[in-house]
Amino acid sequence: MDSGAITSLLRHPLPSAMLVLDADGAVLLANSPARALGLDQSASRYAPLLADLRQRLREGETAVPCSLPGPAGRLDGWMRAVADDAGEAVAYTLSVPEPDGASRWQAALDSAGHGLWDWDVAGNRTFRSRSWRAMLGYEAGTGGDVLDEGLDAALALVHPDDAGRVRERLADHLEGRTPTYVCEHRLRHRDGGWRWVRDSGRVIASDANGRPLRMVGTHTEIGTQKQLEQRLRDQQQLLEETQRIAGMSSWAWDPANDLVWCSPELRSLVGLADEAAGSRAWVRRIGRRSAGELRKAWRRIRQEGQLARFEVELPSDAEPDGLHLLVWAQPQLDAEGNLQRVLAQVQDVTGQRRIDALIRSRTELLARVSALGGIGGAEIDPATRRMQWTEECARLHGMAPGPVLLDEVLALYTTQSREAFEAALVRAADGGAPDRVEGCFYRGNGERVWVQVVVELDRDERGPARHIVLFRDITRERETSARIEMLSHYDPLTGLPNRGLLRRQAEEALAADAGESRLALLLVDMDGFRSINESFGHGAGDAVLKASAARMHQCLGAADLLGRLGADEFVVLLREASDRAAVAEAADRLICALGEPLHVGTETLKVGASIGIAVRESPGDGFDDLLRAAGVALSAARHDGRGNHAFYTREALQQARRRLKIQHALRGAVDRDEFSVVYQPLVHVDSGIAPGIEALLRWHRPAGGHCGPAEFIPIAEDCGEIVRLGDWVIAEACRQAAAWDEAGLRFGRMSVNVSAVQLRDRGFAERVIARCRQAGWPAHRLELELTESALVRDTELLRDCFDTLQSHGVSLAVDDFGTGFSNLHYLNRFPVSRLKIDRSLILDIQRSAESGDLTRAIIQLGQAMRMQVVVEGVETAIEEQLLREHGCDEIQGYLYTRPLPPREMAQWLRSGVPLRAPGLTADPQPAPLVVC
Incomplete structure (x- = not known):
């Protein structure tokens, strides 16, 4: 700019103030606005600043911004060099914008709550507006000049925790990495407190090499905003914590763009990656059981525009029974009723459902236990006598579940039980301890039920008093007690x-x-x-x-x-x-x-x-x-x-x-060798030889006198000694028979008497075969004589016994026929080979034709059934002759010999001639051996 141009500018009125300075900084010219601002008088005050500006112009800058103190605040302007033809700076111009415009600008910033700052980067000087100073409590005359220092002084006011961030953001902008500088931080107030500000600015001038020369910006107090943000953060944290405790999360759906937003809690809950947060991935995981509920909810949302509440189930590795989510979906509609978006709240109710299932399970268990134990419960309102009872209690009374009046229930009870129940309620209401009473009632079907009733008054501070009543079915206990009582009597x-x-x-x-x-x-x-x-x-x-x-x-x-x-x-x-x-x-x-x-x-x-x-x-x-x-x-x-x-x-x-x-004496008599066996032969009617020998038992008591078999055998049967005694007789008879046979004494069979008691003893047949084997006596040469009463009962046990004996050749004979239940019918059912007629049937055979006819008939019937017939107790030759004429097969009795000890029996067998001794009467006929 040459001198002519300067003169022209000074002559014409300009809205801006302008000074012309010589090469040393002295004022050469000043126009009216400059003089009005007092710039011509105060130039000497900022001579050092102007010296720095002139130096920058000499280094090649064409215009340098500057900020000068003025009467009402800082004056921002520009300094330019005036060069001669050789290009040397001969003067400098300083222009300041119109004061009114600057005031409007400053006023606008002040009213907006912005504090202006202007940083001369090269000179490391800062200018701060009045509102900036007021923001920190530095009004005019309160040390504001201290604030006109460089960057370090400005950073000294920054909170230590924020200073590093401020430097980092400022460096990023000065080095060109960010288009603007923005940082929120705290500044120390004059009162020692801290104020939050939003610090923003940008470089507005740089040299030819791009180095920043000037940077301007504003500070905006954001304390209220920070408080709101903190409050929002606190509320958000509270909401998040509340949702976390309640298992809540949220999502939203924009149907126009088909975008889904999921809260972090929902993503974490359903296991969605961040990249899938905007998709419907979690919806597609809904199980089949929940799909129907979801479709109904969507219909309600889209067609009716109503809030939908539904529950969905999602598979989960962490939950064996899956995730259970309760969803509230609220549609948002525009003025025309079109769906704009859907906002939804999601609550994780998995734990609640698990608890519900546990409660349900325990409730069912309690119901089953109550049913098994016959226990029911009820609540009774003392004022209204209204009764709420459990299903088991209703079932116990044979009534339908649901509320009922106490009087309806008591109508089932007997008068005495009803009075006892009412008295228990009165005692409980008077503050007594839990009362127990027992009573009975009749169901509708007439069934009588006994119950134990426990009554207690529950005085709950949160509500009115109520009777708690427990009913326990004690019908079975009562019946059992009555049965025990009966059984005891x-x-x-x-x-x-x-x-x-x-x-x-x-x-x-x-x-x-x-x-x-x-x-x-x-x-x-x-x-x-x-x-x-x-x-x-x-x-x-x-x-x-x-x-x-x-x-x-x-x-x-x-x-x-x-x-x-x-x-x-x-x-x-x-x-x-x-x-x-x-x-x-x-x-x-x-x-x-x-x-x-x-x-x-x-x-x-x-x-x-x-x-x-x-x-x-x-x-x-x-x-x-x-x-x-x-x-x-x-x-x-x-x-x-x-x-x-x-x-x-x-x-x-x-x-x-x-x-x-006798019963006491029989105990151990076998061990004491008090018994012996005598033998009586059976003689064939025609040949006179002995086809068999019958073994008969004798008891030789050391003291107590004579005791015949007819007396001690029934007693032995009653006391049980006969089984052991009979086994001994069979063993002894088989042993003696084997000894005679080995000695060359010839006879057919050995007969031993047994009774029904012995036949009913399990293992009897096996013991008989064992005794034969031990004695060396062939089983087919052993005959067991049975009483008629032994054959009356046709049982499986008896048949098994006979089958075993028959399979080994043991023959059976019926002894004393005609003295008991004389019935030929049972003889057909058993393998009987010999029939022995009792002597009582032949006593009058010599004098009575009827007796003879009866004997002949029995002999003929027996032979018709393929059995040999034996007559016992024959004592005379006439009886022998008559029996021979009647066709009898064998005869036994005193006619031939009385029962003989083993030695004498051996002599009889050796003689080979039947010994008739009709005159022997001193020894009466012995009773046959009965082995039981």
Whole structure:
């Protein structure tokens, strides 16, 4: 710019102030605006600044921005060089914008809350506006000049935590890496506090090499904004924490652009990568069971524009049962009702569903336990008597679930139970402890139910008081208790009083009698009951006992007592017996009734009874005395033959005592070698030889006198010793037979008597075969003689026994035929080869034609059934002759010999001639050996 141009500019009015300075910085010219601003007078004050500017112009810059102090603040302008023709700077111009425009600019910044700063980068000087200073509490006259220092002084006001970031952002802009400089940081206020500012600016002048020369910018106080941001952050953190605790997350869908936004919580929850956050990937993972719910929700959202609430299930590796998400989807519509977006809140209810499932499972378990235990619960409002109860409680009462009035329930109860229930409610309401009562009610179908009721008053501060009631079904307990009570006093099979109750009733009757009437106690024993039990089973035996009890009850008067003592023994107490004849008549009625055939299933069974009778002779006789006496009389009745009754006498007592002594003496008699075997031959009628020998048992008691088989064998059967005793006899007979056979003594078979007891013993047949084998005696030369009663019961056990014996050749004979249940029919069912007729049938054969005809008929029938017939007890030659004429096969008896010890029997066999001794009468015919 030359001098002419300068003169022209100064002459014409300009809106800007202008100064012309010489080469040393002195003012040469000033126009009116410059003088108005006092620039011509204050130029000397900023001479150092102008010197720096002139130096920059000399270094090649054409215009340098400057900021000068003015009367109302800083004045921003430009300094330019005025060169001569040689290009040397001869003067300088300083132009400042129109003061009014600068004021408007400054006012606009101040009103916007912006503080202006201007940084002379090259000179490291900064200018700050008045509003900038006021922002930090530095008003005019409060040390504002201190702020006109360089960058370091400005950075000293920055918070230490923010200073590094400010330097980094400033360096990025100065070095050209960012188009603008922006940084939010804190500045120290004059009061020592910190103020948040938004610092922004840019380089507005650079030299030819691109180095920044001037940078201007603003500070905007953002303290309020930061507070709002902090509040938003706090609220966001609170929301996130709340959602985290509640398992909440969110998503949004923009249908126009088909964009989906998922919150980080949702992405983390469903396992979505960040790149898939904007897709529907998680929706496609919804299981089939949830697809229908999702379609319904979409329909509600798109067609109805309504909030949709639905639950979806997603597969998850972390959750075996999958993720359960509860979704609230709210559509947002425009004014025309078009869908703009969908906002959704998602709650993870997996844990809740797991808890629900656990609660449901435990509730079901509790319901099952309650049902199994018959336990129901209820709540009762004391004011309204309205009752809420569990399903089990309703089921227990036979009513429908749901609310019900207490009075409707109590209507089912008995009067006594209802009163007890109401009293328990009153006691609980008065503050008493939990009360327990028992009561019963009847369901609609008439079924009686017993319950235990526990009542308690619950005083809850959050609500009104209420009765808590627990009902427990104790019907089974009551029935069991009643059954136990019955079993403790009554026989469960027959329903009759048992020993304990019978004793009490009898003692009461005896005490009430006081000797005014004759009382009689009858001990009834069932004859043949054991064989029925063993042959047909306990079921048949039980049926016989029940039928027998009913029959006896029909034979008695209303005042008489009947009870079951045990097993097959019953007790009858006759309270109105006038004399012994009336007692005997009552006993006969009982025996007759019990002797009638019984039909059990397809079987027709017959039992009898033996009765022992004890009549009360004095008031001092108690129940035990009478029972003991009746037991003695029963033994006497049995001794006289089954199906009889006997009164207690001293003779009966002595007989009972003798039986007891014999029973004790039998114990161990085999081990003490007190038994021996004698033998009696059987003689063939035609040849006179001995086809067989019968073994007969004898007992040699060291003390106690004579005791024949007819006496001790039944006792041995009753006490069980007969099984062991019989095994010994079979072993001894086989041993002796083998010894004779080895000695050359010839005879056909060895016969041994056995009874029903022995046949019913399991393993009997096997033991017989074993005894033969041990003795070396062929089993086919052994014959077992059975009583008729042993064949009456056709049982599987008996058939198995006979099959085993027959398979080894052991033959069977029926002994004493004609004295028992004489019936040829049962002989067809068993492998019997020989029939032995008892002597009682031939006693009158010499004098009675009828007796002879009967004997002949039996012999012919036996032979017709392919059995050989033997007659026992033959003592005379006439009897022998008649039997020969009747066709008898074999004869046994004293006609030939009495039973002989082994040595004498051997001599008899050696003689080879039958020994007839009709004159022998001193030794009566012995009873046959009966092995049981």
